Each structure stands twice: as structure tokens, then as C-alpha cells.
Amino acid sequence: MKKNKIFIFLLMALPVLTLTSCLKDQEDTFEKASSLRMDEYLETARQALISAPYGWAFEYYPESEQLYGGYTYALVFDSKQVTVYSEDWLTAEVGATGPETSYYSLRSDMGPVLSFDTYNAQIHYFSTPSSLAYQGYQGDFEFVIDSIGADIIKLHGKRVHGKSDLPQNTMYLRKLTEPAANYMAKVNDQASRFFLAGAQGSVPCEFDIDLRQATFNVNGTSVNRAYAFTDHGIRLYSPVNVNGVNISDFRYDDTTMQLTSSEASNLTLQGDVVDDYLLRVLGLTSTTLALGDDEAVTKKQAYHHDLYTFTTTADWLTIATEGNQIVMTVQENASGHMRSGVLTFTRADGRSGQITVAQVEFDKDIAGTYQLKSLSDETISYPAVFQKNAAGGYEFLLTVQEQQLTIPVVYNVTSAQIRIESATYWGNGDFTLMNNTQGNFHAYSAFTYSNGQYWTAYNAGAYYYGDIEYNEEVDATVAVLYGKYNNNRYDLDGILLTGYTQKLCSADTRAGYIMEVPAPYFIK
């Protein structure tokens, strides 16, 4: 009986519930369906992108915590395509000589999305993976549009903000008021002058100019922000609150090395250049520079050379200044042998640095018969003749098990440095493999790392380097090989020459190892 009552009450409730749905005056919250509103929004975005006559400046930050810093692009959209201007170094890095055009689309996805959906080496640079960096730089190329203003469009990366405890990786498109090429020329000019180690003032700051990070000391608290270059200085990824004022944009005056906040006009910071300033302006990545025997003059823009005095250990090696430039002159080497000198540059406060310049000729000083040996195993030794090949490149002719192989070598004339790559073809021949298999095999290079525990397998793009130097101790020309693997995480520690059943470097065709040389070096 009780059960029945409950049933009846429930059923009586039913029409009451249905009745409430019959209000006549209910209105839609929105006039149009969500898909139509989305479509209109995308059309608004398209019109905004297209209608900017000079396009947009895009301060782009890869990686969810902006660890690699910010990079400035200029984007010019038409109804189908986008033309991408990038910073000079990036344009050169991807082998381009100017802007590159590709397609884009606006679509409804995780909200309104702007997608660069055909490849453009410049805009996809930070997103492109490789066997050495399997996530690239974790850069986005699809963006959710957050808001559209008259002169500014707010976006966030669609993919990379992914870690749920992190805020979205927000970026802005800012409407340009001059041609994109002009704007980028100013950005490049700023980037080419900005070599600050830090800046002093009421909010002292340190810079990491390689990763474009600024760390401010705000009343005793350390605050880090990535930054990107603008036409007049730098802009921070997001504002820093200094005594109630949000600061993010700085004008940079290179003649005084002063940074002035655009938001707080009384905030001016006095910058100072990095210690390796002169190496950087000379474009050197190491403190040694190898030149040929001919006379050579190197001229580079160096706005702050007047901070330094120079001394030299050789009369054939001099440095002078010419306006904003420094001029390094090396006279012809008629001595008949390799020679080197040291340039020392000193600041007023006594800080100093050095560059060793060598004059060396390939045919005379570098080419010839070497042995490929191991620092850890004296019994290993393979003859290797270093020479120029017919195609104008360089190679070692290596003899292994009486078979001749050819190691393709990239030889950097300016640093007397050799480079050998993994998964390159060294030739074929009859070998007994380390697993005792005999036969005719194709040899491809591979390298080991983590104490020989792992190998680079079938992946190209791992490099062994060697600086060819004259070693007085052993009275011989020597190149000890060194290199890193997987985003500089591992040191390479050996060559593992691998045999394949076909001329194809893959798991399917691998037969075994031909030769292993731990801690390799070449000695002449």
C-alpha cells in the first residue's frame, strides 16, 4: 500500500513538472545559435586580420613557461594566405632570405582558432620536432582568439599551455602603423644592439640575452619575465607591478645603454654590456678563431667598443676602431708554418677577455694521414687520411678490416673544427661484425652515449666535433672528438660503426656492429 502511494505521488508530480516547461515568455539568452555566433566571430577576426594595411606585430613565446624567451614576427594577412617576416637570425637559420608565405585558416575548434595550417619554416620554427628535440621548442602554431580590439588581438596557444596548473600562454597581435619590413628592421636593429648583462636603478635587473629573460629585483623580491624586442626596445611577456604601477614596455637608448619604462616615466635603468660582448659582436662562439695564411680584415658593428682597450701578442694581429665598427686585421702569413696570437680586451675596471687567432692552411697544416684512436683503449687504432674531396668537401679515408671507408666531414675553416654526423653512409665492404656475422655490409655511423649504454641508432643529426690543434706535449696535430646528444642532455662517448644488409639505415636492415671506438680522437 505504501509503495502504491509513493507511485501515485510520483505520478502526480509528473504533470506538475511538465507544466513548468510551458512558460510562454521564455527568451533565448542569445539571438542566434552558437554556431552562427562563432561563424560571425571568425568572420570578424578575418576582417580584422585582413584589414590591417601593414599587418601585425606578433610577439611570440614558445613553451608554456616562456623558457626560451620571446620572438617577434610581423604577419601580413590576405584572404587566404599570410606572409611571415621573422627576426634576421631566424630568417637565416631556416635558410630563407626574406619573408615566407603560407596558408592560414580560422575555424571553430577549442573556441575560435587561428591556425597556421600549411608549413612555413619561419612561423613553425619553434614547433618543428627532430630526432634531437622531439618536441621542438614546444611552440604553438594554433591559437585560440581571446579578444579582438581595434589595434590589438589577444590570443593564447591552443596546445602548449596544456599543464593544467599553469595559466594560458597569452600572446598579442599588435596592429602595425608602418610597413612590416620597416618595423622588422627596427626590431632587428634593437636585437643587434642589445647586449646587456643587467641594468641598475630603483628596480635592478639581470638579463639572460640568450634565452631573453629579465629578472627584476622589485623591493627585494625576484620577478622573472621573458621578453621580446619591439621597434623601440623590449616588452615583457606580462607586466611587473612596481609600487602600484604595471610596467612591461621599455625604450632602449643604446648610446647611453639606458632602459626607460613607458608606463612609469621616472623609472630609468642604467645597463651594462655582457663580459663576452666583443666575442659576440665578432660572431665567435669560442675564444679561438682560425684563419688562412692570407691577409684578412674583419669589420663588425660594435656600438660599445669604446669601453675597451686592446692589446695583442703578435705584430701581425691588430684591432682598431672605425666609427661604430671594430676592425680586426691579420697580415699575410709568410712564416711557412702555422702561427697564433692572442688579442686581449680590457675594461676600465680591469675585467678582461681574450681571443686566440690562428693562421692555418688546410693543405699544409691540416691534411694528411691520421690515426683514429681511443683515449680509453690504447689497442684501438685505424689509419685515416684527411683530405679535400673532388666535390669540394672534406673526408677521412678510413681503413677498417682492410676495407676502405669514407667518413664525410664538415670542416669549419674559421675554427679548424671538424664535424662528423650520425647515420651517414661511410661505404660498404666485406666485414666480420662484432657478433661474428660475415658478409658484405653497408656502413653507417652511429654514436654511443651514457657510458656506451645507448646509441644514436638510425638518427641523423647527432654530431661529433673535433678542434684540430697542434699539441706541443705530444708534438703532433690532434683532434679530440666531443659532442652532445638529445638537446645537450648527454655527452657522446664513442663511435659505433654499424653494418646494414642494404644501403638503408633502418632497424629492418641492421646486421650488427663493425667497429667501436670509445672516447675517439684523431692524431697526425
Place this chain on the structure above:
Amino acid sequence: MNMKKNIFYILSLMMMGGAVLTSCSEDSLSPASVVVTDRTEENAFDRWLEANYVNPYNIDFHYRYTDAEGHMNYYMVPSRIEDAIKLAHIVKYLCLETYDQMVGVSFTRGYFPKMIYPTGTWEFKNNGTYILGTAEGGKKIFLMGTHYIDQYTKTAEDLNHYYLKTIHHEFTHILNQTKDYSPEFRQITTKTYVNDAWSDAPYNVGYLGRGYISAYAQDEDREDFAEMVSLYITNPAEKWEEWMQEAAQTTNSEYDNKTGRQLIEAKLDIVRAYMQEQWDIDIDKMRAELQKRQNDVISGKIDLTDLTVY
């Protein structure tokens, strides 16, 4: 009695509800569609694809990056449009049109996967290795590495290894799923399939002698079958004979001391019969045709960039 009463109550209450419900349908259907497709302006390649993929085969050559079509645990980038154009020509000339010629366009239209999704790079794993391509349930072929297309279309070996073998291999799976092959195939080397261990020592070498055409063929019989077809039709007869001579040098005690060659050729007989009887494809003719077409591509006889629509 009680029960009946209740039923009466219930029925009347339900009718009340029903009456109320039907009384408030004043809304008319809106004439405006809420279905909106994304608007992307057509370009010359889109028109070419319409004429060469959509109209004849109803295949979507999906060259615009769409993350949902890929694998979210890998970082990928789109194809350069110029590279996608070349790949579209290669797949059309070397796959679709070869099947058209061998069997007929309705066969290709009926069985070829309905989407080809090209992307720029390979799928790089965090250990430095990478994936060249995958196929999903006979519906989609995911072809990676269009960035390297100029580099890998210079020799037949590269062209096959990096792009085409994947397509023929996966297409063979689709054919097998539609019409199964004889169970005798599996019996030939049934004791020595090794599953995932195929890429490890000792299985990664000497597979020919053990009666498998590739290391991967040792995985299982379905892969063995697909490897047999794809390697047979994409390689020249001399290359196959070279493999057979190597295979002939080893005997297998598990299989009455038959040589690797005998085992592979026994499988090949079943493959040949299956393709002929079930699909009317003569694999020798197919191989000859593919050789001719591969040479056309490698020698540059086929213009891979022409977007003229006839």
C-alpha cells in the same frame, strides 16, 4: 481490486501529463541552418584535389593541419603545400592509378582508404626513433615526412621505404579484412613468429634464411602477408631473386629442413593465388607496372607540381 484501482489512477495521471505536454508546441522551426562549415578559400591545389581525388575516388587528401587527425602525444607540424602537392601526385600515380589500371577504378574507389593525411615531419619519439606512417582501420592513411620528399624521391629504395611501402602494406590489410586469405598461409612458418621481438637480436638479422621476407614479417602472419605483397610488388625482380638466393642458403629443422627460399616461395604461391583469385590482380604484372611507374617518378618524367585541371 486494489491493483486495478491503482492502474486506473496511473493511467489517468499519465494521460493528464500527455495532454499537458502536447498543449504547448507553439515553436516553429527556424528556417536558418545552424550548421556552419569553416570557410577556407579554395586555391589551385584544392581544385586539383577536387578533380583528381574527390571526384574519381571520394578520397580526402587532407593537407591542411588538423590536430585531431594526428596523434596528440607527438609534436607535429603541417606539410609545406609544395611538398603536399608532390606527395599527392606520387600517391595518385604510383598507387591509385596503378590499381585503376590493374583492376579498375571501381576497385580503387571501393577499397582505398578515404582519407590521406600528410604532415611535415615524422613522429619523433623521445628516444630518438621515429614513425614513418600509420593506417587506421582502413579509413585513413597517415603519411608523415613530406618535408623530406625531395630527398627521398631520388631512388626507388627511398621512395618505397619512406612513403609507398606503407601504403601498399596497409592497403593489403584492407584487402585481407574484406576477403580473408587461406589459413594454409599461416601454417608455413607458424612456429617461428616472434611478435614484438622482431626488431631485437637475434631476429633482426637472418630472417630471409628463416623464411621471412623482412624482419617485421616475423611479427605475425597478417604482417607477414602484407610484407610479402608490398615488398614483392615494389621491388624489381632481380632484387627479389637476390633475397631468394640468400634465403636458399639456410635450412630450417622446424620445417623438414626446407630452405628459407622454399618457405618464402610457398607463401608467395598463396599470396599470388589470393591476389589473382580474390581480386583479379596479377602480382607480377603489378610489379612490372610499378617498376615502370617508379622509374617515371625518379627520372622526373612525371611533373609532380602540375596543378592543371583538365
